Amino acid sequence: MTQMNRTLTYTAIFALIMAVLVPVTYANPTPQSSNFPHVISLGESPQGIRHWRILRHTLKIAVPQNSKAISQLIIEAPANIVLRESIDVSEESGKKIAAKVSIQGKKATLEFAESIAPGTIIVEMKNVKKTAVTTGDKFYKISAILADLNTELPIGIAQLRVI
Numbered sequence: 779m780t781q782m783n784r785t786l787t788y789t790a791i792f793a794l795i796m797a798v799l800v801p802v803t804y805a806n807p808t809p810q811s812s813n814f815p816h817v818i819s820l821g822e823s824p825q826g827i828r829h830w831r832i833l834r835h836t837l838k839i840a841v842p843q844n845s846k847a848i849s850q851l852i853i854e855a856p857a858n859i860v861l862r863e864s865i866d867v868s869e870e871s872g873k874k875i876a877a878k879v880s881i882q883g884k885k886a887t888l889e890f891a892e893s894i895a896p897g898t899i900i901v902e903m904k905n906v907k908k909t910a911v912t913t914g915d916k917f918y919k920i921s922a923i924l925a926d927l928n929t930e931l932p933i934g935i936a937q938l939r940v941i
Contacts, residue, residue, distance in 0.1 A: 813844045817920050817934030818898065831908050835859075837901040837920065837936060847893035850923040851877075851901070852930060853886045856916035856938065861886045864904040869897055893925040 818838040841848060855861050865886060867875040876891040888901070918936040923929065 813842055814931075815839060815841045815845055815848055815922050815924075815933045817936050820918060820936035820938060822938060833906045833908065835903040835906050835918075835938075837903070837918070839899050839901065839920070839933070841894055841896045841899065843896045845896060846924040846926065847895050848899075848922045849890055849893045849925050851888040851890075852921040852923075853888070853901070853903070854919040854921075855884045855886070855906075856918065857884070858909050858916065859884075860907040860909060861903060862905045862907070866902040866904070868900050868902070870900060875899065 816839070818840050821836040821838075823834045823836070837853070839848075839851070851867075853861070861881055861884070863879045863881055863886075865877070865879045865888065867877045867888060867890075869875060875894060877888040878891075880887050880889075886903070916938040918938070919932065920934050920936060921930045922933045924931065
């Protein structure tokens with residue numbers, strides 16, 4: 779094997795390793811995240827398959843100890859994503875949280891029977907449908923209505939990246 783072929787082979791291997799190691803999703807909390815609910819992460823399953831049409835997206839949201847409880851959660855999907863009412867909410871321990879789910883266009887509103895106290899909650903959006911192949915960055919915008927407030931407050935953006 780010539781030196782040129784070896785260099786090209788190593789370069790290709792390095793590029794593949796870097797592509798695998800780059801995370802597929804990002805989540806950015808709001809600046810007040812130490813005392814305000816915020817998005818921790820967004821996961822996709824199956825991960826990184828651009829042409830897959832039916833997916834599962836999983837959001838993790840932190841409700842800090844010194845924060846007010848969440849009474850509603852609003853999730854706005856990217857343009858190429860269709861949300862379905864098959865959305866489950868649970869605590870990190872796995873205990874289910876009762877939520878009334880309603881979908882209007884790209885927005886899913888989750889109204890909780892009991893306000894969500896401090897801790898980490900997991901929102902499983904099942905049977906999410908892609909209407910087109912995902913290219914570039916796609917953003918979920920997440921807002922919440924806190925207990926005793928009637929105002930929708932942004933709590934973060936979850937970024938779905940496709941390499």
